[in-house]
Amino acid sequence: HWPTGRGxxxxxADGLHLWCxxxxxxxxxxxxxxxxxxxxxxxxxQTSLSAIEKAAASSKTGFEWSDRLGYVTTCPSRLGAALxxxxxxxxxxxxxxxxxxxxxxxxxxxxxxxxxxxxxGDVWNIISGDPLGVTEVDLISHVMEGCRVLVQLEQRLERxxxxxxxxxxLGADPLPGFPxxxxxxxxPDLSNHHTFTAIELRGNSELYAKLRGxxxxxxxxxxxxxxxxxxxxxxxxxTASGLVTGEADxxxxxxxxxxxxxxxxxxxxxxxxxxxxxxxxxxxxRTVDDSGGCIQAFFVEVRRNLKDFKFxxxxxxxxRKTVERVLSKALTASGAFEGDYLPLHGSQSFGSMPGxxxxxxxxxxxxxxxxxxxxxxxxxxxxxxxxxxxxxxxVYLSKSKDTAAWINEEDHFxxxxxxxxxxxxxxxxxxxAKLAKIEEAxxxxxxxxxxxxxxxxxxxxxxxxxxxxxCCVVISLPRLxxxxxxxxxxxxxxxxxxxxxxxxxIATTSSLGATEVDIANELLEGTAQLVSLEQAAARGxxxxxxxxNLLERTGH
Numbered sequence: 001h002w003p004t005g006r007g008x009x010x011x012x013a014d015g016l017h018l019w020c021x022x023x024x025x026x027x028x029x030x031x032x033x034x035x036x037x038x039x040x041x042x043x044x045x046q047t048s049l050s051a052i053e054k055a056a057a058s059s060k061t062g063f064e065w066s067d068r069l070g071y072v073t074t075c076p077s078r079l080g081a082a083l084x085x086x087x088x089x090x091x092x093x094x095x096x097x098x099x100x101x102x103x104x105x106x107x108x109x110x111x112x113x114x115x116x117x118x119x120x121g122d123v124w125n126i127i128s129g130d131p132l133g134v135t136e137v138d139l140i141s142h143v144m145e146g147c148r149v150l151v152q153l154e155q156r157l158e159r160x161x162x163x164x165x166x167x168x169x170l171g172a173d174p175l176p177g178f179p180x181x182x183x184x185x186x187x188p189d190l191s192n193h194h195t196f197t198a199i200e201l202r203g204n205s206e207l208y209a210k211l212r213g214x215x216x217x218x219x220x221x222x223x224x225x226x227x228x229x230x231x232x233x234x235x236x237x238x239t240a241s242g243l244v245t246g247e248a249d250x251x252x253x254x255x256x257x258x259x260x261x262x263x264x265x266x267x268x269x270x271x272x273x274x275x276x277x278x279x280x281x282x283x284x285x286r287t288v289d290d291s292g293g294c295i296q297a298f299f300v301e302v303r304r305n306l307k308d309f310k311f312x313x314x315x316x317x318x319x320r321k322t323v324e325r326v327l328s329k330a331l332t333a334s335g336a337f338e339g340d341y342l343p344l345h346g347s348q349s350f351g352s353m354p355g356x357x358x359x360x361x362x363x364x365x366x367x368x369x370x371x372x373x374x375x376x377x378x379x380x381x382x383x384x385x386x387x388x389x390x391x392x393x394x395v396y397l398s399k400s401k402d403t404a405a406w407i408n409e410e411d412h413f414x415x416x417x418x419x420x421x422x423x424x425x426x427x428x429x430x431x432x433a434k435l436a437k438i439e440e441a442x443x444x445x446x447x448x449x450x451x452x453x454x455x456x457x458x459x460x461x462x463x464x465x466x467x468x469x470x471c472c473v474v475i476s477l478p479r480l481x482x483x484x485x486x487x488x489x490x491x492x493x494x495x496x497x498x499x500x501x502x503x504x505x506i507a508t509t510s511s512l513g514a515t516e517v518d519i520a521n522e523l524l525e526g527t528a529q530l531v532s533l534e535q536a537a538a539r540g541x542x543x544x545x546x547x548x549n550l551l552e553r554t555g556h
Contacts (some may be wrong), residue, residue, distance in 0.1 A: 005020075005021050006019075006020060006021045006022065007019075007020045007021075008020070011048065015029075015030055015031035015032060015033075016028075016029070016030050016031075016044065016048060017029050023074050023075065024073050024074050024078075026052070026063075028045065028048060028049065028052075030044050030045045030048075036087070038085070038087070038140060038143065038144055039140070039144075042136070042140055069132070070082065070131075070132065077130075078131060079131070079132045080130070080131040080132030080133060080134065081131040081132075081134060081135065081136045081139055082131060083128065083131050083136050083139055084127065084128055084131070085127070085128040085139060085140060085143045086125050086126070086127050086128075087125070087126045087143060087147050088114060088123060088124070088125050088126075089123070089124055089126055089147060089150055089151065089154075090122050090123050091122070091124065091150055091151070091153075091154045092122040092154075093153075093154055093157035093158060094150055094153045094154050094157065095122070095124065097153075097157060097163065098153070098163075098167065098376070099376050100124065102376065102377075102378055102381075103150075103167065103168065104126060104146060105378070106168035106169070106175060106176055106177075106381075107142055107145060107146035107149070107168070107176075108129040108130075108142050109126055109127060109128065109129055109142060109143065109146045110126075110127040110128075110129060111124055111125065111126055111127065112124070112125045112127065113125075126143065126146060126147055126150065128140075128142065128143050129142065149166055149167075152166055153166065153167070162346040162390075164346070164374060164386075164389040164390065168381070169375070169381030169382070169384075169386045169387070170374055170375075170381070170386040170387070170389040171387070171388070171389075172317075172387070172388060174227070174382075174384055174387070175227075175231070175378075175381045175382050175384075177227065177230070177231040177382060178223065178226070178227045178230035178231050178382075179223050179227075180223050180224045180227050180313075180384065181221065181223060181224070182221060182223055183208070183212035183213070183221065183222050183223045183226075185212075187201060187205055187208045187209075188230055190202040190230075192233055193229065193230075193233045193234060193242075194233060194234035194235055194236050194237075194238045194240075195228070195229040195232070195233075195234040195238060195240045195241060195242025195243075196229075196238075196240070196241050196242055196243070196260075196261045196264040196265060197226055197228075197229030197241060197242035197243040197257070197261055198229045198230070198233075198234070198242055199264070200257060200260045200261060200264070201226070201229075201257070207256055207257060208222075210256070211254055211256065211257060214253060214254070215253075216246070216247055216249040216250055216253045216254075217249060218246070218247045218249060218310060218314070219314075220245075220246035220247050220249070220250055220253075220310075220314050222254060222257075224244070224246050224313055224314060224384065225243055225244055225245060225246065225250055225254060225257075225313075226242070226243060226257075227244075227382050227383065227384075228242050228243070228244060228379045228382040228383045229241075229242025229243055230242075231378060231379075231382040232378050232379045232382060239265070239463070240379065240463075241261050241264075241265050241461055241462050241463050242261075242379075243257070243258065243261050243461070243462055244311075244313045244383045244384070244460050244461060245258075245311055245313070245458070245459075245460055245462070246310060246311055246313045246314030247309075247310045247311055247314055248305075248307070248311070248450045248452070248458050251452065251455060251458060251462075258462060261462055262455070262462045262465065262512070265462055265463040265510070265512075266463075266466070266510040266512040266513065267510065268513060270454050270455060270512055270513055271454070272454070272513075273453045273454055274452075274453065274454060274455060274456030274466055274467075274512065274513070275515050276456070276467065276515060276516060277515035277516055277517045277518075278432040278435075278436075278516045278517070279517060280425060280428055280429030280432070282517040283424070283425040283428050283429075283517055283520045283521060283524075284425070284520075284521050284524050284525075285425065286524055286525075286528060287422070288422060288524055288527045288528040288531055289422050289527075289531050291535065292422065293476070294475050294476055294477065294530075294531045294534055294535075295421075295422045295473060295474070295475050295476075295527070295531070296420075296474040296475060296476060296503055297418060297419060297420050297421075297473070297474040298418075298419050298421075298422070298423070298424040298427050298471070298472065298473050298474075299416055299417060299418045299419070299427065299471075299472050299474075300416070300417050300424075300427050300428055300431040300469070300470075300471050300472075300520075301414065301415065301416045301469070301470040301471075301472065302413075302414070302415045302431060302432075302435055302468060302469055303410075303411045303413065303414050303457065303459050303464055303468040303469075304411060304412065304413040304414075304449040304450075304457055304468060305411050305412045305413070305449065305450045305457075305458060305459065305460070306323060306326065306327070306412050306413075306442075306447055306448075306449060306450065307447065307448045307449060307450045307451070308447075309322070309323055309412065311411070311412070311458075311460050312383075312384065312385055312408065312410060312411065312412070312460050313383050313384035313385065313460065314384070315387075315392075315408075317349075317387075317388045317391060317392070320349070320388065320391065320392030320393075320408055321349045321391065321392050323392065323407070323408060323412050324343075324349060324350065324392045324393070324394065324407055324408060325350075326442070326445065326447055327396075327405075327407050327412065327413055328341040328350070328394070328396060328407065329445070330438055330441040330442045330445065330447070331396045331405060331438060331441075333441040333444070334434075334437040334438045334440065334441035335437060336433075336434035336435075336437040336438050336441075337396055337397075337398050337403060337405070337434070338398055338399050338400070339396060339397045339398040339399045339403075340396070340397065340399075341394055341395075341396045341407075342356070342357040342361070342362075342365075342371075342394055342395050342396075342397060343356035343357060343390075343393070343394035344356050344357065344362065344371070344372075344390035344393045344394055344395075345357055345358065345359050345362045345390070346390050347390045347391050347392070347393060347394065348391055349391040349392045350394065356390065356394070357394075365395065365397070365404075368401070369416075370395065370397060370401060370404045370416075371395050371404070371406075372393075372395075372406055372409045374386055374389050374390065380410075383460070385409075385410055385460075392407075392408045393406075393407060393408045393409065394406075394407050394408075395407070402417065402418045402419065403415065403416070403417045403418070403430075403434065404416050410459075410460050410461070411459050411460055411464075411468075413438075413449075415431065415434070415435065417430050417431040417434065424471065424473070424520060424523065424524055425520070428471070428516075428520050432516065452465075455512070456468065456511075456512060463510075464511070465511075465512055466510065466511040466512030466513060466514070467511040467512075467514065467515065467516050467519060468511060469508070469511045469516050469519050470507055470508055470511070471507065471508045471519055471520050471522075471523040472505055472506065472507035472508070472523070473505070473506050473507075473523060473527050474500075474503050474504070474505055475503065475504050475505075475506055475527065475530070475531075476503055476504070477504055477530060477534050478534075479534055479537035479538060480530065480533060480534050480537065481504070483547065485547050485551060488551050489530075489533075489547060489550045489551060490506060490526070490530075492550045492551055492552075493522075493525070493526035493529065493550065494508070494509055494510070494522060494526075495507060495508060495509065495522075495523070495526045496508075496509050506523070506526065506527060506530065507523070508522055508523050529550070533546060533547070
């Protein structure tokens with residue numbers, strides 16, 4: 001019956017108007033431009049609504065209300081306070097520096113780019129969150145606080161100042177969400193969560209009740225460990241653990257949860273001791289790319305954490321500085337690196353280089369994957385990996401730039417050794433020769449790496465335990481890239497595949513229950529098969545049967 005019964009009421013006050021019978025019976029707008037005062041704007045709205053309600057009451061009617069649902073609206077998404085607040089901000093530097101959507105989500109806010117704006121992404125609408133179950137004051141406060149932080153970040157960036165201390169998850173406080181310092185009485189609703197931790201707790205709710213009040217001798221509680229799995233839903237078919245450890249004892253104290261998650265991450269429950277074998281001579285001599293047209297580089301990555309220290313999610317700022325000092329000293333004394341330690345830009349924790357490395361140098365290293373940035377994913381922030389950023393973090397870089405050791409990124413120590421040729425055996429030998437020297441230097445100072453005889457090297461994420469080794473090849477596969485089966489074929493060979501910078505990164509996955517030599521040979525064997533398939537396709541041969549045979553290993 002359009003437009004019968006619809007209309008607009010313009011208020012005497014500037015920016016105040018009302019729509020009648022648009023979607024709901026009444027939709028009241030109040031606007032401000034220029035210098036904003038959200039509190040006074042809300043006062044104007046309240047005064048207007050009170051006058052309308054009083055007039056409606058005199059006619060023996062009123063607004064539809066439910067004690068359970070609040071104001072009842074046509075669209076269920078507006079139930080509750082039935083209030084939507086939008087603040088439009090011009091924040092070009094913030095948009096370029098952070099993940100704006102994730103940052104706003106941490107304040108329970110939504111964000112949409114202002115459409116049709118000539119600033120091309122500079123102007124964004126910051127919008128209040130779900131109005132159900134919260135008060136009008138809560139919604140207003142969240143918007144005010146979120147916008148205050150965004151404006152503060154923009155102003156700091158304009159002055160060239162660091163911004164991490166006021167960003168959620170990168171300052172002194174944990175990321176908002178599931179409490180890291182204690183567990184609430186009841187387990188959250190995990191019906192839509194897909195991490196291994198959520199799946200385990202959803203099927204065994206008694207376990208949460210049993211462990212929620214338990215603490216390790218070092219004071220780590222269950223809340224810190226499961227926070228990533230509670231805050232981040234994950235996706236069906238995920239391989240994310242949703243679990244982190246604040247110290248080595250978490251693996252035993254919370255073993256009833258950790259061991260099933262370990263089994264899910266690695267496809268078996270470890271019972272026999274973890275065996276290590278770093279003998280370079282046992283790595284295959286197989287040539288995997290005769291033509292030299294596929295493989296661009298190999299690299300080997302090793303993770304470790306210091307024994308008797310808290311792990312990253314539980315580290316205090318002072319302990320993180322101590323870990324930085326111990327490792328940088330050992331790396332220098334070991335002689336394994338002919339290079340220098342470079343604290344991240346903005347770090348104030350390393351006495352001989354206050355302020356860290358120059359921005360330009362850090363940017364250059366980032367482009368070459370030799371340095372690391374602040375964590376940006378909700379899972380990493382929820383895990384506490386960004387607390388007190390960037391203090392205590394840095395890169396020990398060899399002069400040849402073929403080896404980089406990351407200190408206090410996720411684990412205390414993460415070393416990458418690169419080679420720009422097809423000799424994985426060579427880079428494997430180089431990596432473990434360096435690691436042996438570093439371990440020797442640590443022992444002289446009374447330190448060692450955390451290790452368990454069953455689980456091997458202990459890491460923050462249970463998905464990385466065992467040898468805590470990842471071998472990777474950077475490879476060009478133009479013909480296999482057109483095949484939808486590529487990911488499945490790699491999975492069948494126990495390899496992961498990821499597209500990065502115009503190349504494929506093919507890497508080993510689990511390192512639990514296998515030796516270091518086994519893992520290197522697994523990558524060599526898998527790479528050889530992929531190169532063989534690529535070369536056969538280049539010759540015009542059919543590879544369908546070969547692909548099917550490989551896929552049958554995992555039932556794809």
